[in-house]
Amino acid sequence: xxxxxxxxxxxMTAALGTGAASAQVNVMLPAAPGGGWDGTGRQAFQALKxxxxxxxxxxxxxxxGAGGTVGLAEFLGTSTGQPDALAVFGAITVGAIQLxxxxxxxxxxxPVARLTAEYLVVAVAADSPYNTLADLVADLKADPGxxxxxxxxxxxxxxxxxxxxxxxxxIPVADLNYIPQTSGAETVTAIVNGTLTAGVSxxxxxxQFAEQGRIKLLGVTAAERRTNLPDxxxxxxxxxxxxxxxxxxxxxxxxxxxxxxxxWVDRFTQLSKSDAWKAVLETQGWDDYFLAGEDFGAFIAxxxxxxxxxxxxxxxxx
Amino acid sequence: MQTFGLLLDGFAVAVQPVxxxxxxxxxxxxTIIGILPGIxxxxxxxxxxxxxxxLEPTSAFIMFAGILYGAMYGGSTTSILLNTPGxxxxxxxxxxxxxxxxxxxxxxxxxxxxLGSFVAGTIATLALTFAAPAIAELAFYxxxxxxxxxxxxxxxxxxxxxxxxxxxxxxxxxxxxxxGVIGIDSMSGQPRLTFGVMQLLRGVxxxxxxxxxxxxxxxxxxxxxxxxxxAAMASVKGQAWFTREDFARSWKPWLRGTLIxxxxxxxxxxxxxxxxxxxxxxxxxxxxxxxxxxxGAIEGVAGPEAANNAAAAGILVPLLTLxxxxxxxxxxxxxxxxxxxxxxxxxxxxxxxxxxxxxxxSLYIGNVMxxxxxxxxxxxxxxxxxxxxxxxxxxxxxxxxxxxWGLAGSWTDLAIMLVIGLMGYVMRVYDFPIxxxxxxxxxxxxxxxxxxxxxxxxxxNPIVLVSxxxxxTLMVIALLFLAVPPLLRRLRANA
Numbered sequence: 001x002x003x004x005x006x007x008x009x010x011x012m013t014a015a016l017g018t019g020a021a022s023a024q025v026n027v028m029l030p031a032a033p034g035g036g037w038d039g040t041g042r043q044a045f046q047a048l049k050x051x052x053x054x055x056x057x058x059x060x061x062x063x064x065g066a067g068g069t070v071g072l073a074e075f076l077g078t079s080t081g082q083p084d085a086l087a088v089f090g091a092i093t094v095g096a097i098q099l100x101x102x103x104x105x106x107x108x109x110x111p112v113a114r115l116t117a118e119y120l121v122v123a124v125a126a127d128s129p130y131n132t133l134a135d136l137v138a139d140l141k142a143d144p145g146x147x148x149x150x151x152x153x154x155x156x157x158x159x160x161x162x163x164x165x166x167x168x169x170x171i172p173v174a175d176l177n178y179i180p181q182t183s184g185a186e187t188v189t190a191i192v193n194g195t196l197t198a199g200v201s202x203x204x205x206x207x208q209f210a211e212q213g214r215i216k217l218l219g220v221t222a223a224e225r226r227t228n229l230p231d232x233x234x235x236x237x238x239x240x241x242x243x244x245x246x247x248x249x250x251x252x253x254x255x256x257x258x259x260x261x262x263x264w265v266d267r268f269t270q271l272s273k274s275d276a277w278k279a280v281l282e283t284q285g286w287d288d289y290f291l292a293g294e295d296f297g298a299f300i301a302x303x304x305x306x307x308x309x310x311x312x313x314x315x316x317x318x
Numbered sequence: 319m320q321t322f323g324l325l326l327d328g329f330a331v332a333v334q335p336v337x338x339x340x341x342x343x344x345x346x347x348x349t350i351i352g353i354l355p356g357i358x359x360x361x362x363x364x365x366x367x368x369x370x371x372x373l374e375p376t377s378a379f380i381m382f383a384g385i386l387y388g389a390m391y392g393g394s395t396t397s398i399l400l401n402t403p404g405x406x407x408x409x410x411x412x413x414x415x416x417x418x419x420x421x422x423x424x425x426x427x428x429x430x431x432x433l434g435s436f437v438a439g440t441i442a443t444l445a446l447t448f449a450a451p452a453i454a455e456l457a458f459y460x461x462x463x464x465x466x467x468x469x470x471x472x473x474x475x476x477x478x479x480x481x482x483x484x485x486x487x488x489x490x491x492x493x494x495x496x497x498g499v500i501g502i503d504s505m506s507g508q509p510r511l512t513f514g515v516m517q518l519l520r521g522v523x524x525x526x527x528x529x530x531x532x533x534x535x536x537x538x539x540x541x542x543x544x545x546x547x548x549a550a551m552a553s554v555k556g557q558a559w560f561t562r563e564d565f566a567r568s569w570k571p572w573l574r575g576t577l578i579x580x581x582x583x584x585x586x587x588x589x590x591x592x593x594x595x596x597x598x599x600x601x602x603x604x605x606x607x608x609x610x611x612x613x614g615a616i617e618g619v620a621g622p623e624a625a626n627n628a629a630a631a632g633i634l635v636p637l638l639t640l641x642x643x644x645x646x647x648x649x650x651x652x653x654x655x656x657x658x659x660x661x662x663x664x665x666x667x668x669x670x671x672x673x674x675x676x677x678x679x680s681l682y683i684g685n686v687m688x689x690x691x692x693x694x695x696x697x698x699x700x701x702x703x704x705x706x707x708x709x710x711x712x713x714x715x716x717x718x719x720x721x722x723w724g725l726a727g728s729w730t731d732l733a734i735m736l737v738i739g740l741m742g743y744v745m746r747v748y749d750f751p752i753x754x755x756x757x758x759x760x761x762x763x764x765x766x767x768x769x770x771x772x773x774x775x776x777x778x779n780p781i782v783l784v785s786x787x788x789x790x791t792l793m794v795i796a797l798l799f800l801a802v803p804p805l806l807r808r809l810r811a812n813a
Contacts, residue, residue, distance in 0.1 A: 039653065039657075063520075063728070066501075066502045066509075066519040066520055067502075069519065070516060070517065070519050070520045073516045074516075074517075099508070100502065100508070100509055100519065145777050146777065148774060148775045153504060154504075154505060154506050177774060177775075177777070179505075179770075179771050179774045179775060180504055180505050181771075182504060182767065183649070189457050189458055189460075190462075190771070192458045193458050193459060193460070193461050194461075195461055195462055195771065195772075195775050196775065204656075208661050212640075214458075283657070283658075284656065284657075285656075316506070
């Protein structure tokens with residue numbers, strides 16, 4: 001009886017858990033199953049396989065927490081100098097490293113490819129008096145404390161977007177009453193029930209609630225208006241020249257062998273042009289945001305500097 | 319009666335042989351993962367997400383629904399028989415259920431759990447069918463102050479009701495809150511109580527604590543008392559099955575559990591833990607057999623088991639009607655919808671009625687399937703208790719370690735398991751109740767976030783905490799919980 005139960009347990013763990021033992025590439029997904037990074041990693045490798053670019057085994061590890069810094073630290077420990085070791089990460093990791101004083105330095109890793117982006121939108125309740133970003137910024141300027149704004153975790157891209165908007169509007173970032181919410185869904189409920197004056201989240205999370213008529217979208221952080229949200233002006237159109245994306249990408253292990261690293265950059269470059277990947281972007285509603293190799297490295301360095309400055313202005317890091 | 323017609327169409331979809339098969343697969347899988355500690359419905363569905371590329375959406379969601387309901391059925395089995403909750407939603411079941419099993423009434427406990435799950439599942443599915451849009455609106459009325467008052471009430475009632483002394487109850491509660499604080503503070507992004515250990519940044523997983531306190535602590539306790547304990551567990555032969563009296567004592571808790579579980583499941587953060595706990599507290603207050611609580615009261619199994627199944631249906635309400643995920647499982651289900659390029663919400667009811675109503679109809683079918691699966695199994699499960707204790711507990715330990723390892727494959731988790739297991743043993747020896755630790759761990763972070771959100775939004779004015787009618791009322795009840803018993807005692811002493 002018990003033996004059979006234990007066997008079931010083992011079989012379940014084997015079947016549900018790790019996947020093939022003969023895996024050729026190890027991929028660190030520094031988030032819980034079901035989240036954005038998990039989806040990015042799994043979908044990208046599925047598309048690599050469907051497009052016939054990389055068809056060998058893949059061994060995924062999910063280690064979530066702290067904006068990906070826990071997973072990346074583990075990756076650093078187990079994979080430094082190894083070929084065929086990759087990790088998924090994104091814009092949120094950049095801020096999280098500085099906030100948690102994490103020992104990780106993104107510059108140590110080898111940048112493979114930036115894959116996707118999701119733009120952010122600012123929303124207010126449907127019955128709110130604000131109809132433009134300028135209306136909102138004017139009231140924020142008059143009394144920042146009385147107008148709480150919500151979004152993702154402190155120091156995350158949502159927070160950065162609000163901080164940049166405040167800076168453009170001449171409001172001291174440290175005066176903002178930014179309240180982190182645990183999910184986009186909670187941000188929406190808090191906007192609707194009046195706890196928050198405004199909220200920030202990814203377009204995919206807010207679009208449907210705007211369609212339901214519960215919230216109004218005042219602005220999007222993309223360079224051009226979104227095709228699915230033709231009536232929402234960009235921040236730049238509204239007079240605040242800000243462009244910000246919640247991007248996701250792939251890193252190789254620090255000290256990965258040059259030929260192996262070049263091979264992965266090449267594979268992801270092929271992926272970005274494949275129909276399989278375009279189909280994934282289409283169904284998931286992700287934007288193509290491809291950038292490979294050292295260019296991506298330069299982009300990471302630039303993001304680290306921008307976000308670091310905003311976090312300092314917000315009084316979140318010293 | 320348009321709903322009724324749509325539901326009938328849904329049944330036409332759900333009884334197609336291929337969909338019936340997926341419902342069965344889901345129910346079986348759900349029951350198994352419910353029994354296994356560590357693997358919950360959220361993780362299982364997440365790991366099954368890749369199959370959505372090959373499976374038709376209706377079939378996939380019918381299977382996922384089976385997993386969701388099945389986990390609630392299965393979780394009760396190990397709680398009752400082995401005092402090791404397989405699921406967070408079934409931890410309250412362990413309190414009374416395991417005592418019943420030791421008193422030779424395991425079969426009755428399992429039966430009331432299975433029947434209660436069935437009754438609650440069916441009523442909640444009916445409510446989901448006919449009242450979903452109205453209930454979904456609740457989510458938009460609850461403010462941070464209301465949530466904070468709700469958690470405060472839960473803290474006070476649990477610390478006072480559980481165990482023999484309120485001092486011990488509160489100490490247990492605060493231990494739980496302290497464990498809940500470990501990790502990154504979600505409001506400021508700063509690490510707390512991590513002592514420089516990287517792995518602690520992501521916090522302590524509830525399942526690890528659950529398994530350690532119940533399984534490891536219990537095992538150490540039994541091992542330490544083994545010489546002086548009677549050699550065999552309570553015999554299971556000739557056990558009384560479900561008697562008329564059991565039924566008479568169970569049906570009201572089933573209904574009350576459903577009433578608590580369904581709307582709570584629909585609220586963000588409600589999940590299945592809070593309703594089971596509130597149901598337990600309520601049954602303990604209302605029971606005419608108060609003296610049996612803590613020694614195996616059937617009401618204490620019937621209520622929470624009904625509540626957790628009703629909550630499982632409850633989480634589908636805001637998910638399907640608003641596209642609002644209120645728990646981890648719901649968030650994974652949302653990801654599954656998005657994999658198909660579907661966005662749950664009011665539009666899905668009109669754009670894809672076959673999927674939605676097929677899913678709802680399959681919930682009815684899955685419920686019947688689970689009852690048919692689980693009732694005959696009761697006889698087999700209770701045989702577990704005939705295994706000699708050294709082997710049984712060794713088995714549980716192996717089982718628990720596989721579960722914890724399976725969570726993240728992390729050595730840190732195993733180390734935490736050892737430390738908390740030892741703590742569980744000490745608590746057991748000195749008669750500290752375990753449930754408040756778990757309540758503190760689950761609700762502590764939620765209470766903190768809501769408190770800070772409420773205060774930040776109110777610019778630091780504490781009045782906002784009682785500014786809504788609901789928060790005011792709940793706070794008063796919480797105060798009464800604390801103040802009334804000692805007052806009564808003093809009055810009685812003076813009289």
